[in-house]
Amino acid sequence: MDESEQISFEGRDGTEAENFIRDVKSRAFKLGKQKDNEWMAAFASICFSGNALRWFESLDDETQSDWKLLRAAILAKYPAGSVPFANYSLGEYA
Numbered sequence: 001m002d003e004s005e006q007i008s009f010e011g012r013d014g015t016e017a018e019n020f021i022r023d024v025k026s027r028a029f030k031l032g033k034q035k036d037n038e039w040m041a042a043f044a045s046i047c048f049s050g051n052a053l054r055w056f057e058s059l060d061d062e063t064q065s066d067w068k069l070l071r072a073a074i075l076a077k078y079p080a081g082s083v084p085f086a087n088y089s090l091g092e093y094a
Helices: 014-030 037-045 050-058 067-077
Strands: none
Touching: 014 037, 014 067, 037 067
């Protein structure tokens, strides 16, 4: 991963959530920050967009600033096997 490569998370589904967590951990490892939960949470906070950003902003300050709490919240909100957000429509799930 190039240092200039942007990591982003839109909150589509569980697979995107897992990939996002892995990407944040990878970036932290490359920068020697893998044990700095506050840095990792701060870094992750600038990667959210769309519905994921709105969800992130609704979290309490403690969760927003602690990577261990934040990644648990991400995985709870976007569990494995969750349906991609873009596929929800009244026709498909009514």
